[in-house]
Amino acid sequence: MFLSEEQYLHAKDLYNQRTEPSPLLADLSAWAVKKYGIHVIDYICDERKDGKLRMTPVLWEDKEVDMLRKYCNYNPKIQKAFAYKFAGLCRKYRSHQEYTKPSNIFIAYETLKEEFEKRMIPA
Numbered sequence: 001m002f003l004s005e006e007q008y009l010h011a012k013d014l015y016n017q018r019t020e021p022s023p024l025l026a027d028l029s030a031w032a033v034k035k036y037g038i039h040v041i042d043y044i045c046d047e048r049k050d051g052k053l054r055m056t057p058v059l060w061e062d063k064e065v066d067m068l069r070k071y072c073n074y075n076p077k078i079q080k081a082f083a084y085k086f087a088g089l090c091r092k093y094r095s096h097q098e099y100t101k102p103s104n105i106f107i108a109y110e111t112l113k114e115e116f117e118k119r120m121i122p123a
Contacts, residue, residue: 002110003058024089045099052104059109079106087102
């Protein structure tokens with residue numbers, strides 16, 4: 001788990017429904033449920049060390065991430081689908097302007113369950 005304390009607390013509040021998801025997050029999650037059967041709890045926008053933009057959907061557990069893999073690596077078709085969907089939602093909601101070009105976005109995934117368990121907080 002590579003979430004900062006702030007990212008963890010935000011994702012936890014979304015998971016526990018103490019915080020309303022943004023319209024962008026609500027649309028992204030609804031799309032992911034319909035397309036892949038997974039619920040996106042939160043997302044994080046940042047840069048990799050090489051400067052490439054990264055969008056990280058926060059999912060519940062590793063078995064959901066495993067559904068997005070192909071031969072132990074991320075499935076490039078699913079990564080591309082997430083990048084295109086997220087870029088389109090960024091344009092729609094006029095948010096994260098640097099993420100409006102899907103070819104510039106790398107998709108990674110994080111999970112929340114392990115962090116809950118590690119911190120011994122009931123889910």
